[in-house]
Amino acid sequence: MKGVIMIIDGMADRPHEKLSGKTPLEAAETPNMDRIAESGVNGIMDPIKPGVRAGSDTSHLSILGYDPYSVYTGRGPFEAAGVGVDVKPGDIAFRCNFATADENLVITDRRAGRIRSGTSEIARTINSMEIEGFEDVEIIFRESTGHRAVLVLRGPDLADSVSDADPKSEGKPPKKVKSTDGSPESMRTAEILNMIVERSYEVLKDHPVNLKRISEGEAPANIILPRGAGAVPDVEKFQTRYGIRAACIAETGLIKGIGNLTGMDVIDVEGATGGIDTDLDGIREAIISTLNDDYDFLLINIDGADEAGHDGDLEGKLEFIEKVDAMLGDMPEMDDVCFILTADHSTPVSVMDHTGDPVPIVITGPGVRVDGVKSFGERAAAAGGLCRIRGSDIMDILLDLMNKKDKFGA
Amino acid sequence: MKGVIMIIDGMADRPHEKLSGKTPLEAAETPNMDRIAESGVNGIMDPIKPGVRAGSDTSHLSILGYDPYSVYTGRGPFEAAGVGVDVKPGDIAFRCNFATADENLVITDRRAGRIRSGTSEIARTINSMEIEGFEDVEIIFRESTGHRAVLVLRGPDLADSVSDADPKSEGKPPKKVKSTDGSPESMRTAEILNMIVERSYEVLKDHPVNLKRISEGEAPANIILPRGAGAVPDVEKFQTRYGIRAACIAETGLIKGIGNLTGMDVIDVEGATGGIDTDLDGIREAIISTLNDDYDFLLINIDGADEAGHDGDLEGKLEFIEKVDAMLGDMPEMDDVCFILTADHSTPVSVMDHTGDPVPIVITGPGVRVDGVKSFGERAAAAGGLCRIRGSDIMDILLDLMNKKDKFGA
Numbered sequence: 001m002k003g004v005i006m007i008i009d010g011m012a013d014r015p016h017e018k019l020s021g022k023t024p025l026e027a028a029e030t031p032n033m034d035r036i037a038e039s040g041v042n043g044i045m046d047p048i049k050p051g052v053r054a055g056s057d058t059s060h061l062s063i064l065g066y067d068p069y070s071v072y073t074g075r076g077p078f079e080a081a082g083v084g085v086d087v088k089p090g091d092i093a094f095r096c097n098f099a100t101a102d103e104n105l106v107i108t109d110r111r112a113g114r115i116r117s118g119t120s121e122i123a124r125t126i127n128s129m130e131i132e133g134f135e136d137v138e139i140i141f142r143e144s145t146g147h148r149a150v151l152v153l154r155g156p157d158l159a160d161s162v163s164d165a166d167p168k169s170e171g172k173p174p175k176k177v178k179s180t181d182g183s184p185e186s187m188r189t190a191e192i193l194n195m196i197v198e199r200s201y202e203v204l205k206d207h208p209v210n211l212k213r214i215s216e217g218e219a220p221a222n223i224i225l226p227r228g229a230g231a232v233p234d235v236e237k238f239q240t241r242y243g244i245r246a247a248c249i250a251e252t253g254l255i256k257g258i259g260n261l262t263g264m265d266v267i268d269v270e271g272a273t274g275g276i277d278t279d280l281d282g283i284r285e286a287i288i289s290t291l292n293d294d295y296d297f298l299l300i301n302i303d304g305a306d307e308a309g310h311d312g313d314l315e316g317k318l319e320f321i322e323k324v325d326a327m328l329g330d331m332p333e334m335d336d337v338c339f340i341l342t343a344d345h346s347t348p349v350s351v352m353d354h355t356g357d358p359v360p361i362v363i364t365g366p367g368v369r370v371d372g373v374k375s376f377g378e379r380a381a382a383a384g385g386l387c388r389i390r391g392s393d394i395m396d397i398l399l400d401l402m403n404k405k406d407k408f409g410a
Numbered sequence: 411m412k413g414v415i416m417i418i419d420g421m422a423d424r425p426h427e428k429l430s431g432k433t434p435l436e437a438a439e440t441p442n443m444d445r446i447a448e449s450g451v452n453g454i455m456d457p458i459k460p461g462v463r464a465g466s467d468t469s470h471l472s473i474l475g476y477d478p479y480s481v482y483t484g485r486g487p488f489e490a491a492g493v494g495v496d497v498k499p500g501d502i503a504f505r506c507n508f509a510t511a512d513e514n515l516v517i518t519d520r521r522a523g524r525i526r527s528g529t530s531e532i533a534r535t536i537n538s539m540e541i542e543g544f545e546d547v548e549i550i551f552r553e554s555t556g557h558r559a560v561l562v563l564r565g566p567d568l569a570d571s572v573s574d575a576d577p578k579s580e581g582k583p584p585k586k587v588k589s590t591d592g593s594p595e596s597m598r599t600a601e602i603l604n605m606i607v608e609r610s611y612e613v614l615k616d617h618p619v620n621l622k623r624i625s626e627g628e629a630p631a632n633i634i635l636p637r638g639a640g641a642v643p644d645v646e647k648f649q650t651r652y653g654i655r656a657a658c659i660a661e662t663g664l665i666k667g668i669g670n671l672t673g674m675d676v677i678d679v680e681g682a683t684g685g686i687d688t689d690l691d692g693i694r695e696a697i698i699s700t701l702n703d704d705y706d707f708l709l710i711n712i713d714g715a716d717e718a719g720h721d722g723d724l725e726g727k728l729e730f731i732e733k734v735d736a737m738l739g740d741m742p743e744m745d746d747v748c749f750i751l752t753a754d755h756s757t758p759v760s761v762m763d764h765t766g767d768p769v770p771i772v773i774t775g776p777g778v779r780v781d782g783v784k785s786f787g788e789r790a791a792a793a794g795g796l797c798r799i800r801g802s803d804i805m806d807i808l809l810d811l812m813n814k815k816d817k818f819g820a
Contacts, residue, residue, distance in 0.1 A: 014777045021780070043797075048818065050799055051806025055819020068819065075820040254820060350777065354817055356810035357779065378779055379795055388797035 001366070001402045003244070003297045005063065005340045005394065008324055009056055009255075010306025010347030012359040012378055018314060024305075024349065025360070026377040028321040032329040033362075033376035036341055040364035042373040043386025045394070047345055051356040054391075056306070059344035060258045062391035064299070065242075066235065073160065074230025075254065080150040081232075082257030083142045089234035092158045092189060096141075096149040097166060098122065098221035101201055105173045105223070110166070111147040113219030118209035119143035122221055125203055126151075131195050134188075139196065141224075144253050151226050153192065159185035164227035165197050174225055193226060200224045237263030242399060244296035249286050251278060255301040264299065276304040276313075276320040280327040288332065296402075301344075309347030317349055338365035338401045340394065341376070358388065367401055411776070411812045413654070413707045414697075415473065415750045415804070418734055419466055419665075420716025420757030422769040422788055428724060434715075434759065435770070436787040438731040442739040443772075443786035446751055450774035452783040453796025455804070457755055461766040464801075466716070469754035470668045472801035474709070475652075476645065483570060484640025485664065490560040491642075492667030493552045499644035502568045502599060506551075506559040507576060508532065508631035511611055515583045515633070520576070521557040523629030528619035529553035532631055535613050536561075541605045544598075549606065551634075554663050555684075561636050563602065569595035574637035575607050584635055603636060610634045647673030652809060654706035659696050661688060665711040674709065686714040686723075686730040690737040698742065706812075711754075719757025727759055748775035748811045750804065751786070768798065777811055 013023040020027075046052070047059035048068060057078050058068035076093035087093060098119060100109035126141040137155035144150060161181040165174045177193040179186035201223045204210060210220035238246045240263070248259030249267045251274035259266040269286045271279030283302060290298055302324060308317035328341075342361035345354045360381035362373075371385035382388070389397070399405045421435055429437040456462070457469035458478060467488050468478035486503035497503060508529060510519035536551040547565035554560060571591040575584045587603040589596035611633045614620060620630035648656045650673070658669030659677045661684035669676040679696045681689030693712060700708055712734060718727035738751075752771035755764045770791035772783075781795035792798070799807070809815045 015779060023779075044795075049806065050803035051808070051810040051815070053810060053815050053817040055817055058819030072819060348777070351813070355777075356806060356815060379781055382781065382795040382797060383793070388799070 002291065002295070002337045003398045003402050004291070004300065004337055005298075005342070005398070006300040006302070007060070007063070007342060007344050008305055008321070009301055009303045009344055010309045010354065011321060011343040012346035012357060013309065013317070014346065014348040014350055014355070014357065016314060016350060023378050024314065024318045025321055026379065028318045028325065030321060030325040030376060032325045033341065034374065036328070036339070036364055037362045037373050037376040037380065039370060040362040041368050041371050041386050042360065042362045042381040042384025044358040044378070044382045044388050045342060045361040045391060046358050046388070047391040049390060050358065053354050053356045054345045055354065056344050057254055057258060059391060060255060060301070063344065063394045064238065064258070064262060065392065065395035066262070067392070071233050071235055073233050074228050076150065076228045076230035077232040078257030078261060079144065079253050080142070080152050080257065081260035082253030082255070083144045083150055085140055085142050085150060085152050087152060087232045087261070088154065089232050090158075091232040092153045092160050093230050093232055094151040094226035095228045096151050097225045098147045098149060099223050099225050100219040100221065101223040105198070105201060107167060107170050107172060107174065107223070107225070109219045110170055110225070112221035113213070115147050115213075115221045118213070119149065119221065121209050122204060122207055123149060125207060126200060126224060129196070129199060129203065131192055131199065134192050134195070137192055147221070149224065151196070151224070153189065157185045158189045159183055160189075160229040160231040161186040162190045162193060162229050165193060166225040166227040174223070197224065197226070235261050238297075239263055242297075242395065242404070244404065245294065246297040246299065247290050247293070247295045248299045249283065249290060250299070250301040251303045252301070259299065265295070274303040275307050276316050278302070278304055280323055284327050284330055291334065291337070306347045309349050310352055312349050312352045314349045336366070338363065338398055340398060361386065361389070363397065363401070365401055411746050411748060412701065412705070413748045413808045413812050414701070414710065415708075415752070415808070416710040417470070417473070417712070417752060417754050418715055418731070419711055419713045419754055420719045420764065421731060421753040422756035422767060423719065423727070424756065424758040424760055424765070424767065426724060426760060433788050434724065434728045435731055436789065438728045438735065440731065440735040440786060442735045443751065444784065446738070446749070446774055447772045447783050447786040447790065449780060450772040451778050451781050451796050452770065452772045452791040452794025454768040454788070454792045454798050455752060455771045455801060456768045456798070457801040459800060460768065463764050463766045464755045465764065466662075466754050467664055467668060469801060470665060470711070473754065473804050474648065474668070474672060475802065475805035476672070477802070481643050481645055483643050484638050486560065486638050486640035487642040488667035488671060489554065489663050490552070490562050490667065491670040492663030492665070493554045493560055495550055495552050495560060495562050497562060497642040497671070498564065499642050501642040502563045502570050503640050503642055504561040504636035505638045506561050507635045508557045508559060509633050509635050510629040510631065511633040515608070515611060517577060517580050517582060517584065517633070517635070519629040520580055520635070522631035523623070525557050525623075525631045528623070529559065529631065531619050532614060532617055533559060535617060536610060536634060539606070539609060539613065541602055541609065544602050544605070547602055557631070559634065561606070561634065563599065567595045568599045569593055570599075570639040570641040571596040572600045572603060572639050575603060576635040576637040584633070599639075607634065607636070645671045648707075649673055652707075652805065652814070654814065655704065656707040656709065657700050657703070657705045658709045659693065659700060660709070660711040661713045662711070669709065675705070684713040685717050686726050688712070688714055690733055694737050694740060701744065701747070716757045719759050720762055722759050722762045724759045746776070748773065748808055750808060771796065771799070773807070773811070775811055
């Protein structure tokens with residue numbers, strides 16, 4: 001028996017007046033999701049707890065059975081793991097922007113003209129830097145999508161209690177990074193970061209990629225701005241914890257990072273953009289082939305509905321949900337699979353950000369106590385047989401249905 | 411957006427045979443509460459956890475997001491704060507009765523003939539006492555309603571691990587207060603209390619108020635009987651915790667004390683008796699004017715249904731619920747308000763005390779996922795979209811709907 005959790009990121013929503021008081025999921029034509037709801041047990045789920053506005057990262061951790069309040073140290077470590085840095089517990093990870101500075105180091109563009117190509121060459125230059133006096137600290141730097149990148153510091157006596165270099169607005173120089181707790185490790189880390197920011201301008205200002213950009217009238221990516229320091233947590237591997245082989249299909253670096261840090265095999269899907277324009281056919285093929293492979297567990301995250309929610313794009317969200325539904329209709333029958341369809345949080349188009357509302361969840365598979373719910377939606381699910389559960393309940397419920405749990409007691 | 415929690419104290423109940431198996435709330439004519447249920451999301455709530463018989467104090471603490479198991483040290487501190495004593499963390503607070511003793515200090519009336527007037531003069535006499543040998547301990551004494559009063563000891567080396575002086579029945583002298591844990595602080599506190607009880611007879615037996623009572627054939631209030639020692643807890647202020655300005659409209663000292671101790675502005679309402687004879691018009695006016703004021707949050711407690719429950723007064727409870735419903739019907743439309751209507755616990759008339767049954771709850775306001783529930787009642791609510799939540803979830807849910815919560819994660 002295999003277990004599959006499919007998370008449609010940010011799919012849940014609030015009633016919308018343009019949909020006569022329905023949510024996008026309720027208003028969308030979703031015959032396949034409805035069929036799944038009809039053949040399963042439904043409920044609502046608080047990813048963390050009622051009213052808590054979960055991030056995608058903290059919600060996924062909770063759903064995978066990890067306590068986000070103890071494991072989550074910030075976005076940096078997950079982003080870094082997501083772009084393929086083999087992070088290790090104790091590493092200090094940062095999210096970075098490629099930015100443009102003038103000769104006085106005043107930031108003139110926080111996103112380096114929304115640079116889209118050449119960042120891997122620039123990243124290699126930073127990655128090979130050494131900081132004088134701190135040769136025991138390894139600098140790992142990797143480009144992410146667009147103007148985004150990650151920086152990882154590895155070495156002795158480092159700490160994540162440091163402020164951001166990113167000034168958050170243009171016309172200012174990078175902020176001096178400071179210790180936020182006065183510890184010697186954080187003061188040392190701040191000093192290293194300040195030197196990296198300064199040195200990045202020196203090694204990048206005449207970088208071939210930038211000379212070409214300047215000649216073409218584009219803003220050069222000649223400085224890096226780290227922010228969001230986080231110490232890489234010591235996360236128990238999924239397979240160690242549950243004794244099952246796990247794979248992860250995700251579109252965004254953040255969720256790929258969750259897969260990497262928990263020791264799952266992260267399956268890359270070409271054409272998976274994380275937007276509403278993503279290649280759902282490609283994702284479907286990847287799901288089918290991964291399920292035919294030798295895995296016990298598959299985590300799937302599809303991101304477009306969340307993006308549409310953040311953009312306040314009602315039409316886009318509704319249409320994307322219908323596309324995901326169509327993709328589900330094209331999936332072959334899966335025997336001996338315990339399948340969970342849910343969201344990681346609500347991203348109401350009316351709020352354009354995550355909210356703490358519960359999300360609908362349905363579980364299908366052998367042994368499930370099928371209830372009377374006939375459609376998949378926030379309110380229909382609330383009448384289902386699962387009642388109201390939490391993200392942290394999911395792995396226990398799934399492993400029990402997969403007959404992979406030990407009995408507690410006699 | 412403002413948040414309002416209206417708690418109809420003890421409103422929830424159990425099915426009653428005289429109501430053909432309905433509860434008083436189900437049997438009462440409550441068109442306005444039904445309208446609120448119809449326009450909101452409903453559910454049942456365990457104020458603390460399922461089956462726990464919550465007090466009004468512990469339930470309100472839980473609903474306000476405080477853990478009663480760590481904050482609640484007994485009723486004394488809340489009663490004291492409720493009658494206007496500016497209690498400080500570490501003070502030891504007691505509930506007291508004014509009682510009648512004979513010349514051998516045998517209690518002849520535990521309630522001093524249910525004294526109703528003159529208690530403030532008597533309280534002033536106690537309040538100015540000094541206990542020989544313990545001049546470093548300040549004695550703060552304040553009358554409450556009827557024969558009730560509060561005593562607060564402030565000073566070094568005091569503890570609340572002491573027994574009661576109240577013998578709980580007549581024909582006996584006050585009990586000698588003893589340390590319950592043998593600590594030097596509690597032995598010192600017990601010694602002080604025994605001296606206060608003894609001294610109270612000396613300073614009160616010829617008090618003008620008592621001489622007058624004796625001349626009129628009434629039992630004098632010539633001794634005080636402390637009980638229920640509690641060290642005043644260090645409660646984080648509501649505004650510090652949530653960043654919102656809060657007011658409290660309550661009838662009883664206990665709930666006013668919760669408001670005071672959590673740093674809310676407590677609004678006094680003339681004519682609010684805490685009984686079924688209370689002035690609901692006055693309460694309604696206070697609610698409206700407080701909502702027009704500059705507050706983000708308003709806690710309202712209306713106590714009559716609880717009193718009727720304790721008295722086993724089925725008719726009285728049902729009628730009072732209908733009066734509250736009429737009051738709700740006279741409230742103006744509130745835009746941009748997230749409104750929660752619930753109870754703090756069940757006080758079934760058949761039990762005449764609090765029970766651990768869950769209570770109905772409805773939440774209305776922008777963004778709420780209105781469900782199909784058409785009436786407000788214990789069983790109707792259980793079919794609603796909130797399913798079953800806990801008191802400790804309420805502030806998270808409310809602040810999320812008010813868009814005043816930070817996101818946890820990315």
